[in-house]
Amino acid sequence: xxxxxxxxxxxxxxxxxxxxxxxxxxxxxxxxxxxxxxxxxxxxxxxxxxxxxxxxxxxxxxxxxxxxxxxxxxxxxxxxxxxxxxxxxxxxxxxxxxxxxxxxxxxxxxxxxxxxxxxxxxxxxxxxxxxxxxxxxxxxxxxxxxxxxxxxxxxxxxxxxxxxxxxxxxxxxxxxxxxxxxxxxxxxxxxxxxxxxxxxxxxxxxxxxxxxxxxxxxxxxxxxxxxxxxxxxxxxxxxxxxxxxxxxxxxxxxxxxxxxxxxxxxxxxxxxxxxxxxxxxxxxxxxxxxxxxxxxxxxxxxxxxxxxxxxxxxxxxxxxxxxxxxxxxxxxxxxxxxxxxxxxxxxxxxxxxxxxxxxxxxxxxxxxxxxxxxxxxxxxxxxxxxxxxxxxxxxxxxxxxxxxxxxxxxxxxxxxxxxxxxxxxxxxxxxxxxxxxxxxxxxxxxxxxxxxxxxxxxxxxxxxxxxxxxxxxxxxxxxxxxxxxxxxxxxxxxxxxxxxxxxxxxxxxxxxxxxxxxxxxxxxxxxxxxxxxxxxxxxxxxxxxxxxxxxxxxxxxxxxxxxxxxxxxxxxxxxxxxxxxxxxxxxxxxxxxxxxxxxxxxxxxxxxxxxxxxxxxxxxxxxxxxxxxxxxxxxxxxxx
Ligand code: WTA
Numbered sequence: 001x002x003x004x005x006x007x008x009x010x011x012x013x014x015x016x017x018x019x020x021x022x023x024x025x026x027x028x029x030x031x032x033x034x035x036x037x038x039x040x041x042x043x044x045x046x047x048x049x050x051x052x053x054x055x056x057x058x059x060x061x062x063x064x065x066x067x068x069x070x071x072x073x074x075x076x077x078x079x080x081x082x083x084x085x086x087x088x089x090x091x092x093x094x095x096x097x098x099x100x101x102x103x104x105x106x107x108x109x110x111x112x113x114x115x116x117x118x119x120x121x122x123x124x125x126x127x128x129x130x131x132x133x134x135x136x137x138x139x140x141x142x143x144x145x146x147x148x149x150x151x152x153x154x155x156x157x158x159x160x161x162x163x164x165x166x167x168x169x170x171x172x173x174x175x176x177x178x179x180x181x182x183x184x185x186x187x188x189x190x191x192x193x194x195x196x197x198x199x200x201x202x203x204x205x206x207x208x209x210x211x212x213x214x215x216x217x218x219x220x221x222x223x224x225x226x227x228x229x230x231x232x233x234x235x236x237x238x239x240x241x242x243x244x245x246x247x248x249x250x251x252x253x254x255x256x257x258x259x260x261x262x263x264x265x266x267x268x269x270x271x272x273x274x275x276x277x278x279x280x281x282x283x284x285x286x287x288x289x290x291x292x293x294x295x296x297x298x299x300x301x302x303x304x305x306x307x308x309x310x311x312x313x314x315x316x317x318x319x320x321x322x323x324x325x326x327x328x329x330x331x332x333x334x335x336x337x338x339x340x341x342x343x344x345x346x347x348x349x350x351x352x353x354x355x356x357x358x359x360x361x362x363x364x365x366x367x368x369x370x371x372x373x374x375x376x377x378x379x380x381x382x383x384x385x386x387x388x389x390x391x392x393x394x395x396x397x398x399x400x401x402x403x404x405x406x407x408x409x410x411x412x413x414x415x416x417x418x419x420x421x422x423x424x425x426x427x428x429x430x431x432x433x434x435x436x437x438x439x440x441x442x443x444x445x446x447x448x449x450x451x452x453x454x455x456x457x458x459x460x461x462x463x464x465x466x467x468x469x470x471x472x473x474x475x476x477x478x479x480x481x482x483x484x485x486x487x488x489x490x491x492x493x494x495x496x497x498x499x500x501x502x503x504x505x506x507x508x509x510x511x512x513x514x515x516x517x518x519x520x521x522x523x524x525x526x527x528x529x530x531x532x533x534x535x536x537x538x539x540x541x542x543x544x545x546x547x548x549x550x551x552x553x554x555x556x557x558x559x560x561x562x563x564x565x566x567x568x569x570x571x572x573x574x575x576x577x578x579x580x581x582x583x584x585x586x587x588x589x590x591x592x593x594x595x596x597x598x599x600x601x602x603x604x605x606x607x608x609x610x611x612x613x614x615x616x617x618x619x620x621x622x623x624x625x626x627x628x629x630x631x632x633x634x635x636x637x638x639x640x
């Protein structure tokens with residue numbers, strides 16, 4: 001690990017410098033409630049909150065509440081309040097797959113589109129508290145659809161367009177959605193994604209009353225009479241105003257499904273007031289975005305990063321931001337940098353997997369573009385290796401742009417550990433320090449708190465406004481997943497080292513979640529897809545290091561008697577995973593083995609499987625608890 005420290009670049013000026021950051025930390029220490037109420041003042045409240053947090057991590061059946069007596073509408077905070085003085089300001093720069101074919105949307109236009117959408121939802125009988133699925137490309141209508149839900153108090157659940165119809169169907173069922181908003185097709189990297197057809201397939205497994213289809217390509221798609229409508233057919237007749245619902249701070253804003261270590265993906269629930277405060281606060285603190293900045297977060301709205309830093313955070317802060325519907329390597333490996341020059345992007349936020357993939361293609365793709373507009377760079381989604389960090393800093397940023405390595409999770413709503421670009425000296429590979437208001441600790445396997453320089457598991461000991469409130473429909477699972485490992489503490493699932501300067505180095509998941517290209521995949525989900533194939537008896541899935549993706553999926557598979565493991569079957573199994581989950585969960589390696597290493601009580605010893613997947617041939621630790629130690633030798637000979 002590189003120990004080199006990079007000071008804040010001399011010419012970089014941010015609103016929050018070292019003194020301001022120290023003052024924020026002091027303010028929190030002195031009076032946490034006053035500190036949090038202060039942050040809430042960034043928003044326009046229908047009824048201002050008089051209380052900050054009210055929570056406990058220690059009891060089952062507990063609730064986490066923030067700003068509990070406040071009322072507000074989030075679409076008002078993103079749109080209406082900017083209109084009087086800044087209605088003509090660009091809210092979104094839509095950058096389509098084909099360079100230069102996008103368009104810009106002002107705050108007033110986004111307001112009107114949102115109101116139209118909201119009115120259409122109301123006409124279709126959708127009301128406060130109803131669940132609406134959004135399965136869309138990265139087009140401005142997708143942001144308008146999210147904001148329209150927020151406006152009428154419906155709860156949105158965005159599903160990434162790369163998930164399969166099966167996955168979509170599972171989510172629709174889990175939250176009992178009454179509407180799906182989609183597009184005819186998506187276009188990414190020159191390829192067409194049949195979104196509406198996927199929705200149709202999903203709805204064969206459980207229908208909904210309304211499907212709203214936005215035309216993106218104009219492709220002829222089947223429409224079911226009475227259920228499916230084209231947004232464009234109605235748009236002209238819809239009013240461009242719509243009175244906002246006054247939402248209670250603790251009313252759910254959205255559900256976002258994410259993978260955990262066990263079972264099916266869980267519906268992470270975020271509520272209105274606290275989430276809004278945290279998304280607005282962290283966007284302001286970490287990205288230092290001002291009037292003349294152009295912010296670009298490359299994440300898809302199907303992930304939490306797209307929720308907080310493409311839609312809600314930037315819009316609440318009246319930023320101008322880029323909504324990108326393409327991929328980093330189309331039409332060529334210079335796409336990011338060409339787009340940055342063409343649009344004048346000043347702040348750029350992307351994932352380490354993209355940085356590594358582009359680094360591999362050589363510096364020329366970067367240096368042939370000027371990038372002179374850039375002043376700040378950021379990363380999110382997985383640990384960034386110091387090499388990739390240095391390349392990002394030196395080649396992309398010409399050594400002049402701070403790099404904010406931001407650690408957070410779907411569950412945290414917004415960034416929790418990150419440098420402040422104008423205040424925190426950076427160490428490549430470290431997300432540096434918890435933000436003011438965030439109380440992080442490292443604990444050992446027994447839950448003992450570790451002091452000073454140490455390695456352990458990362459926990460949070462107090463709540464913050466952006467914390468998830470529950471698992472949709474299963475509060476017991478919420479408690480079990482996050483608060484039962486270390487009583488009274490929120491367990492992140494991440495391992496972490498803290499160095500002598502108090503800097504945090506996230507080492508990755510310590511549970512059965514695999515982080516593939518920054519996307520969370522649960523081992524259990526992939527295993528369940530594999531065993532649904534009639535030839536498969538058992539499967540165990542682990543992550544292994546991958547140069548570009550960070551981690552990739554390695555599947556150990558045992559077959560039913562008489563079946564033969566060969567390349568054709570490998571293809572079928574990969575197809576099975578694509579069908580059940582989506583291409584993003586496809587294993588890189590499938591290793592057929594006569595048996596899996598199990599303890600005498602029948603538990604699969606994943607520790608051994610991880611080592612084998614990593615290419616180790618010895619040092620498996622204590623194997624005396626294995627029911628049949630010869631399994632290890634068989635596994636070694638069959639390694640992929
Ligand atoms: C990992 C994405 C190291 C981590 C916002 C976490 C990171 C999981 C970083 C959450 C980072 C995210 N450094 N690891 N800067 N950012 N992670 O829910 O393992 O998709 O638990 O949220 O990604 O992934 P999620």
